[in-house]
Amino acid sequence: MQKRLDEIGPVNLVAIEEYEETEQRHQFLTTQHDDLVNAKTQLLEVINRINTQTRTMFLETFEKIRDNFRAMFV
Numbered sequence: 171m172q173k174r175l176d177e178i179g180p181v182n183l184v185a186i187e188e189y190e191e192t193e194q195r196h197q198f199l200t201t202q203h204d205d206l207v208n209a210k211t212q213l214l215e216v217i218n219r220i221n222t223q224t225r226t227m228f229l230e231t232f233e234k235i236r237d238n239f240r241a242m243f244v
Contacts, residue, residue: 182188
């Protein structure tokens with residue numbers, strides 16, 4: 171039994187501190203990841219909204235121009 175304990179090696183006395191630091195880093199990175207995912211989602215929503223509005227404005231303007239063109243060249 172003593173041989174098996176000796177094979178394990180010495181006790182790491184700073185393991186608890188290292189674990190706490192690693193846990194804090196993990197929480198920080200998880201928060202950063204979640205923020206990035208939310209920002210990406212919001213950006214995609216804004217892009218879609220801008221595309222929809224731009225398409226609508228373009229079509230409205232195109233119809234006005236076409237109507238004016240037809241009126242001028244009857």
